[in-house]
Amino acid sequence: MTKSTDSARLIISDSEHDADMLYASGIFVPDAFIAIEIDAEWHGLFSPLEVDRARKNSRFSHVHLDTPLRTVAENLNRSGLASVAAAFLSEHAITRVEVPGHFPLAYADALKSWGFKVKASEGAFFPSRAIKSEQEIRYLAHAEKLTRQSMQQAETYLAACSIGDDNILRDSQSGKKVKAADVRRAIETFLIGNGAMPAHTIVACGREGADPHNIGSGYIRAHQPIIIDIFPRILATGYWGDMTRTYVKGKATPEIKKIYNTVREGQDIGLSMVKDGVDGPSIHQAITAHFDNRGFPTRMVRGKQTGFFHGTGHGVGLQIHEAPGISPRPGTLKTGQVVTVEPGLYYPGLGGVRIEDMVVVRDHGCDNLTRHKRKLEID
Amino acid sequence: MTKSTDSARLIISDSEHDADMLYASGIFVPDAFIAIEIDAEWHGLFSPLEVDRARKNSRFSHVHLDTPLRTVAENLNRSGLASVAAAFLSEHAITRVEVPGHFPLAYADALKSWGFKVKASEGAFFPSRAIKSEQEIRYLAHAEKLTRQSMQQAETYLAACSIGDDNILRDSQSGKKVKAADVRRAIETFLIGNGAMPAHTIVACGREGADPHNIGSGYIRAHQPIIIDIFPRILATGYWGDMTRTYVKGKATPEIKKIYNTVREGQDIGLSMVKDGVDGPSIHQAITAHFDNRGFPTRMVRGKQTGFFHGTGHGVGLQIHEAPGISPRPGTLKTGQVVTVEPGLYYPGLGGVRIEDMVVVRDHGCDNLTRHKRKLEID
Numbered sequence: 001m002t003k004s005t006d007s008a009r010l011i012i013s014d015s016e017h018d019a020d021m022l023y024a025s026g027i028f029v030p031d032a033f034i035a036i037e038i039d040a041e042w043h044g045l046f047s048p049l050e051v052d053r054a055r056k057n058s059r060f061s062h063v064h065l066d067t068p069l070r071t072v073a074e075n076l077n078r079s080g081l082a083s084v085a086a087a088f089l090s091e092h093a094i095t096r097v098e099v100p101g102h103f104p105l106a107y108a109d110a111l112k113s114w115g116f117k118v119k120a121s122e123g124a125f126f127p128s129r130a131i132k133s134e135q136e137i138r139y140l141a142h143a144e145k146l147t148r149q150s151m152q153q154a155e156t157y158l159a160a161c162s163i164g165d166d167n168i169l170r171d172s173q174s175g176k177k178v179k180a181a182d183v184r185r186a187i188e189t190f191l192i193g194n195g196a197m198p199a200h201t202i203v204a205c206g207r208e209g210a211d212p213h214n215i216g217s218g219y220i221r222a223h224q225p226i227i228i229d230i231f232p233r234i235l236a237t238g239y240w241g242d243m244t245r246t247y248v249k250g251k252a253t254p255e256i257k258k259i260y261n262t263v264r265e266g267q268d269i270g271l272s273m274v275k276d277g278v279d280g281p282s283i284h285q286a287i288t289a290h291f292d293n294r295g296f297p298t299r300m301v302r303g304k305q306t307g308f309f310h311g312t313g314h315g316v317g318l319q320i321h322e323a324p325g326i327s328p329r330p331g332t333l334k335t336g337q338v339v340t341v342e343p344g345l346y347y348p349g350l351g352g353v354r355i356e357d358m359v360v361v362r363d364h365g366c367d368n369l370t371r372h373k374r375k376l377e378i379d
Numbered sequence: 380m381t382k383s384t385d386s387a388r389l390i391i392s393d394s395e396h397d398a399d400m401l402y403a404s405g406i407f408v409p410d411a412f413i414a415i416e417i418d419a420e421w422h423g424l425f426s427p428l429e430v431d432r433a434r435k436n437s438r439f440s441h442v443h444l445d446t447p448l449r450t451v452a453e454n455l456n457r458s459g460l461a462s463v464a465a466a467f468l469s470e471h472a473i474t475r476v477e478v479p480g481h482f483p484l485a486y487a488d489a490l491k492s493w494g495f496k497v498k499a500s501e502g503a504f505f506p507s508r509a510i511k512s513e514q515e516i517r518y519l520a521h522a523e524k525l526t527r528q529s530m531q532q533a534e535t536y537l538a539a540c541s542i543g544d545d546n547i548l549r550d551s552q553s554g555k556k557v558k559a560a561d562v563r564r565a566i567e568t569f570l571i572g573n574g575a576m577p578a579h580t581i582v583a584c585g586r587e588g589a590d591p592h593n594i595g596s597g598y599i600r601a602h603q604p605i606i607i608d609i610f611p612r613i614l615a616t617g618y619w620g621d622m623t624r625t626y627v628k629g630k631a632t633p634e635i636k637k638i639y640n641t642v643r644e645g646q647d648i649g650l651s652m653v654k655d656g657v658d659g660p661s662i663h664q665a666i667t668a669h670f671d672n673r674g675f676p677t678r679m680v681r682g683k684q685t686g687f688f689h690g691t692g693h694g695v696g697l698q699i700h701e702a703p704g705i706s707p708r709p710g711t712l713k714t715g716q717v718v719t720v721e722p723g724l725y726y727p728g729l730g731g732v733r734i735e736d737m738v739v740v741r742d743h744g745c746d747n748l749t750r751h752k753r754k755l756e757i758d
Contacts, residue, residue, distance in 0.1 A: 030579070030700075048684050049591060049684075049689060052590065052683070053590065099484060101484065101485030102484075103483065104484070105478060105480065105482040105483070105499045106480030106482075107480075120483075120484045120485040120488055181574070192567045192571050192577070193564050197576075199576075212428065213409075213429060235579070305427050
């Protein structure tokens with residue numbers, strides 16, 4: 001083998017949680033393993049338990065059984081995955097490695113103690129992850145389609161409910177009072193049955209909706225806003241969907257209607273601005289300015305945040321939150337990125353309204369992957 | 380404030396994926412945040428979005444809004460969570476921090492560049508995590524109860540199936556050929572509906588079962604072993620259940636019956652040995668010796684592993700795989716640990732058999748949290 005370099009890139013992690021490792025390997029492995037890039041070719045090192053599956057399904061140029069390397073490491077009185085990586089690196093006369101920023105410190109320290117130079121990458125380890133290929137966009141579109149269909153399950157469930165004298169919804173079949181968990185079950189049962197794994201689906205009614213991170217646990221009441229935010233991961237591909245709608249079962253008050261329309265207009269402003277070359281802060285500020293103009297400023301009231309106090313959007317891919325963001329922080333959108341546009345308004349004691357779509361940044365605009373109606377009231 | 384130390388312990392991560400952070404905080408937070416222990420008291424630093432929820436629900440002695448610290452960091456031209464942690468540490472005159480082994484290298488490098496000494500903990504960051512409190516054991520027992528009930532769903536589903544002329548099972552309602560996904564749906568729909576999140580539930584029939592990490596995708600056939608391994612996480616507590624059963628719909632061959640009985644005897648040997656002070660390797664070797672004696676040795680056959688080639692068990696808690704292991708690697712069981720006992724036998728071309736229970740290590744034996752019958756054939 002002709003060697004052109006003494007440096008390599010190294011990842012040690014599992015690919016269930018580490019999107020970089022899934023991107024490098026293309027295969028779900030629940031326990032940590034090793035991936036090494038030398039001369040633009042990726043090598044995967046696997047235990048006997050995984051090596052056959054990796055040979056069949058991974059996207060590595062080379063798949064190796066790690067057993068001989070473990071023997072080398074043991075003979076040097078070293079243990080752990082870093083020692084297996086070290087054995088491989090030494091075999092290839094590599095002395096310097098670049099690793100992701102989230103590379104475990106203990107592994108880095110071990111490699112350094114054995115004479116390797118270890119450097120965390122500045123910025124993203126795979127900058128290409130932010131720009132989606134057409135194949136990745138198809139995966140994301142599929143994820144968003146299932147997400148949209150599961151939102152439809154929630155709408156159908158809420159439509160079938162009746163309203164009790166106490167304004168709490170009643171299940172159309174059991175007659176029982178409806179809680180957030182019942183709506184969540186309608187959504188998540190559909191997702192599970194269709195190859196997607198939900199994650200802390202938000203169903204937050206009334207006051208619960210005033211905290212954007214409250215996933216909701218209480219009764220579902222008529223005439224109050226219900227935020228439903230669904231973000232499942234597709235099991236087969238690892239890509240995520242993400243969308244939010246806000247509903248009122250029954251009649252929305254004029255105040256809630258005004259908030260809802262303002263958020264919808266804010267989202268329209270955001271969606272109309274997303275395209276290659278636009279700065280994230282300019283989008284975020286345009287929406288904030290619209291909210292201000294409509295009489296919904298963002299400010300602290302009695303120690304609580306009110307108004308629009310989260311970012312406008314975030315990238316979606318093998319992680320549910322990834323680059324780029326659309327927020328006050330500097331950043332420019334690029335063709336091929338997939339981002340959410342999800343303005344919201346929140347008022348303690350009253351509740352919240354958020355509407356979220358997922359879109360592909362294109363040269364002259366964006367493609368909306370969500371394509372689901374925005375309708376406040378459910379009869 | 381009287382200071383007794385210039386050192387602290389530091390975690391920067393989210394608590395959805397990092398069990399140490401969940402253990403320290405007692406609250407699920409999807410985005411990375413900061414926890415710092417000074418003088419045996421834990422401080423949590425939160426963004427405005429999370430601080431109210433953290434004040435209400437976390438187990439930190441002190442909850443702080445991170446906004447003023449961000450301002451301090453920005454004035455020093457620093458950014459990122461490590462800079463916020465640094466501002467807090469400096470305020471408390473801390474110069475040395477111990478971090479978990481999985482602490483991100485980039486954060487460690489940043490802290491070092493600002494003059495802090497950063498050291499990864501040797502061994503577990505929270506050794507106490509391996510020894511469960513009675514409260515934790517109740518959480519794990521609850522998780523295992525739901526897991527057992529979801530296994531019963533699978534049994535009921537398989538019992539209701541008919542067997543086609545092609546030996547593929549038929550769904551009792553739709554009449555369609557049954558695939559692994561159909562059995563998985565019966566299991567996971569139950570779990571989702573009861574506050575648990577399944578993770579890659581294994582339903583591996585026939586040849587698919589010969590690879591312990593194959594989650595299964597094909598048709599479910601009569602008269603062949605079906606490995607079902609269910610390991611959900613309880614949403615409210617973060618603790619996991621874990622159990623495995625192997626079934627044959629119809630009639631098992633004498634060979635499969637012999638393998639099944641051998642694995643069951645192996646599990647009995649393991650369960651009878653688990654108690655305080657016993658070495659993991661002695662349990663693993665006793666099971667392996669039994670398999671050898673019954674004519675089921677562990678060895679490579681034509682480049683494929685056959686027999687019993689994984690560990691006997693692993694700890695379960697806030698992670699699905701955690702300390703201690705029961706395997707050839709050195710380690711002694713201690714009262715209060717919760718471990719699986721899951722021997723298996725695997726033969727390429729034929730399939731696999733695995734039986735797994737989850738038990739609490741006690742002074743003179745163990746308490747089985749699974750308590751589910753071991754029965755091979757389903758009519």
